[in-house]
Amino acid sequence: MAKQQIVDSLAEKVGRVIEDNTRLRKECATLVGEKDRLKAENRQLREKVDAQQRKLSLLELGEG
Secondary structure (H helix, E strand, C coil), rough: HHHHHHHHHHHHHHHHHHHHHHHHHHHHHHHHHHHHHHHHHHHHHHHHHHHHHHHHHHHHHHHC
């Protein structure tokens, strides 16, 4: 009987590990998508900042 309890316990633990793995893989995929979106947004914002800095430099040159 003790052997069966050990087997049942291990089966339950393995089942939980498999469920956790499935959940975490989905969460990882979601986070990778979010990371990619934020990376693209960051790139666009940096380009805007660079463009604004160039405009500011031209305005400062025009004043001087």
